[in-house]
Every structure is written in structure tokens, then in C-alpha cells.
Amino acid sequence: MIYEYKVVPAPTKGQKARGVKGAEGKFANALEAKMNELAADGWEFIRTETLPSEERSGLTSTATKYRSVMVFRRPRADDPSAFQPKELEHPKAAELPAPSAATSTSAKQDEPPLKSDEEVTPDRAVDSLTQETANEDGADVTDISEALKKRAETTDQS
Secondary structure, three states: OOEEEEEEEOOOOOOOOOOOOHHHHHHHHHHHHHHHHHHOOOOEEEEEEEEEEEEEEOOOEEEEEEEEEEEEEEEOOOOHHHOOOOOOOOOOHHHOOOOOHHHHHHHHHHOOOOOOOOOOOHHHHHHHHHHHHHHHHOOOOOOHHHHHHHHHHHHHHO
16 A cells, blocks of 8 residues: 655644643643544554754754654555445345245246346346235336335335
């Protein structure tokens, strides 16, 4: 996986908050706020570092000061390995009961079985749902949404 990094100065002053007391608590609150702010943008905290920094002191001299920085990383947007597809699932699919053996066998008798290289098409699915619904309550349903509504009504009643 390829990452991009972000380095930000660590807070030097504490941040007030309700219920936070003392200089240490305020400082910890400032660190927490900074980390949560960057985490909301997808940045993962890695570590803090204290590094030397040469700075001008006066007109001709320099002085070395130590600065604390926070290092964050996140996967690069153009990295194909960062792509993680998620399987979508109907929220009530787990709640639906399994079709009864009588219904599934009667529907399968009316329709030829699928061959190993044959796909289930939307028309075939509508026909299957129509057959099952017609077998259940004798109604003639021609639209898949109507078939699904009928199926939901029958499962809710039982």
C-alpha cells in the first residue's frame, strides 16, 4: 500500500475544555483535539518526533532549537490497492424466511432448470417471483416490485 504523509507541529499550549483541569490535562486535550481533527480527514496518527531546527538568532548567528512534530499518514487516493469493495446487503434480507419446500418445488416444476452456463436474467426472476406469488395466493403479478410487495405482505402476516 502506498501512503502519503502529513507532518504538523505539535501543540505547545493547552486547550481549555469542560471538566479538564491542570496544565497537563489541557495539553493532553489540545493533542487529542488535533489528532481527532486530522483523523476526521482520514489521517492515521503514527508518532511524534522531536527534531533539531536551526534558526537565526540575531543578525549573524544561528541557534539550534528542538521542535516537536506529529506524523500522520493515509493511503493515497490513486493507490489501487487501497480500494476495498464492500458487499451490499438488503437490510431485511436476513429477516426473510426461507421459501417453503412446497412453493419452491412447484415453481421449479413449471420452469426449466438452469444450465451451468445460463444466467438468471431479470425477466426470469420476474417470472420466478410471479410463479411463486401466484402459487401462494392465486394472484397474477406481472411487475417485480408488486411481486416483492406481495411477498413482504405474506411474510409479515405469518
